[in-house]
Amino acid sequence: MTIADELNHSSTAKLSIQSVSKLFRGARQTVSALEDINLQVEDGEFVCFLGASGCGKSTLLNLIAGLEKPTEGTLQTDGHSIDGPGRQRMVMFQEHALFPWLDVMGNVLFGLKLKPGLTNDDRRELAMFYLKLVGLENFAQANIHELSGGMKQRVALARALAPNPQVLLMDEPFAALDAMTREQLYADLQGIQQKRRKTVIFVTHNVREAVCLGDRVLLFTPRPGRIRTEFKVDLPRPRDINDVAVAQLARTITDELKKLTASA
Numbered sequence: 001m002t003i004a005d006e007l008n009h010s011s012t013a014k015l016s017i018q019s020v021s022k023l024f025r026g027a028r029q030t031v032s033a034l035e036d037i038n039l040q041v042e043d044g045e046f047v048c049f050l051g052a053s054g055c056g057k058s059t060l061l062n063l064i065a066g067l068e069k070p071t072e073g074t075l076q077t078d079g080h081s082i083d084g085p086g087r088q089r090m091v092m093f094q095e096h097a098l099f100p101w102l103d104v105m106g107n108v109l110f111g112l113k114l115k116p117g118l119t120n121d122d123r124r125e126l127a128m129f130y131l132k133l134v135g136l137e138n139f140a141q142a143n144i145h146e147l148s149g150g151m152k153q154r155v156a157l158a159r160a161l162a163p164n165p166q167v168l169l170m171d172e173p174f175a176a177l178d179a180m181t182r183e184q185l186y187a188d189l190q191g192i193q194q195k196r197r198k199t200v201i202f203v204t205h206n207v208r209e210a211v212c213l214g215d216r217v218l219l220f221t222p223r224p225g226r227i228r229t230e231f232k233v234d235l236p237r238p239r240d241i242n243d244v245a246v247a248q249l250a251r252t253i254t255d256e257l258k259k260l261t262a263s264a
C-alpha cells in the first residue's frame with residue numbers, strides 16, 4: 001500500500017467465531033473460561049462485551065487477538081483463520097503499555113515499524129496523521145511521563161490505529177481514567193470511528209459506557225463463560241453518556257445482567 005492508500009482507506013474486516021471453547025488446565029483445577037461461543041461481527045461494527053468479573057470477556061478478546069488459542073472451534077477475519085497475533089488486529093489495554101524511553105512520536109512510529117512498503121518519511125507522516133486524529137499533534141515530542149492518563153490513552157489509541165488494522169481490540173481502555181476524561185474520550189472515539197471505521201471489540205464492566213459506544217452489547221455470564229444475550233443499540237450518534245435514552249437502555253441491560261448472573 002502507498003501512503004495515499006494508507007491515508008485514504010481505513011481497513012476493516014468481518015469477524016467470525018464458531019463453536020469456540022477455552023479451557024485453562026491447571027495442576028489443581030481446570031477452568032472453563034469460554035464454552036460454545038458463536039459470534040458474527042460485521043465490517044466496521046462496534047461490539048461491546050459486558051459482564052461480571054471472570055466471565056471470559058478478556059479471554060475471548062485474547063483469542064481474537066491471537067494471543068491465546070481456542071481449545072475448540074475456529075476464529076476468522078474475512079475467512080482467514082486467526083492463528084497468532086498480527087498487525088491486522090491491534091490491542092489496546094487498560095494500562096497504556098507505552099514505552100517510557102520513547103517520546104509520543106516514537107511510540108506511534110513503533111506501531112508502524114513492521115509496516116512494509118513505506119519510507120521513514122511516510123511513517124512519520126502517518127504517525128502525525130494519527131496523532132492529529134487523537135488531538136495530540138502538538139505533543140509529538142513530549143515525553144510519556146509528562147502526559148496525563150487521558151493523553152497516554154490517546155497515544156495508545158494512535159499507536160493501535162497507525163498500522164491501519166482491520167480490527168481494534170480494546171480491553172477496558174478507559175477504566176483507570178476519571179469520569180470527565182472518560183466522557184471526552186467517548187466523544188472523541190465516536191468521532192474517530194466515524195472517520196476511520198474499524199471493526200471494534202470493546203470489553204467493559206460499565207453498562208452506560210457500552211450503550212454510549214456500542215452498535216451491539218453482548219452479555220456474558222461466568223462458569224462457564226458464555227454469551228447469553230445481546231442488545232442492539234439503535235440510538236442516534238454521537239451519543240452522550242448522560243443522555244436519558246442511554247441511561248434508560250443501560251437500566252434495562254443492568255436488570256437483565258442481574259437476572260442472568262443470578263440464574264447462572
Ligand SMILES: Nc1ncnc2c1ncn2[C@@H]1O[C@H](COP(=O)(O)OP(=O)(O)OP(=O)(O)O)[C@@H](O)[C@H]1O
Nearest residue numbers: 024031032033052053054055056057058059060225
Ligand atoms: N491464563 C489463565 N490461566 C488460568 N485461568 C485463567 C487464565 N486466564 C483467565 N483465566 C480464568 O478464566 C476465567 C475467565 O477470565 P477472563 O479474564 O477472561 O474474565 P473477564 O470476564 O475478562 O474478567 P475481568 O472482567 O475481571 O477482566 C476466569 O475464571 C479466570 O480466572
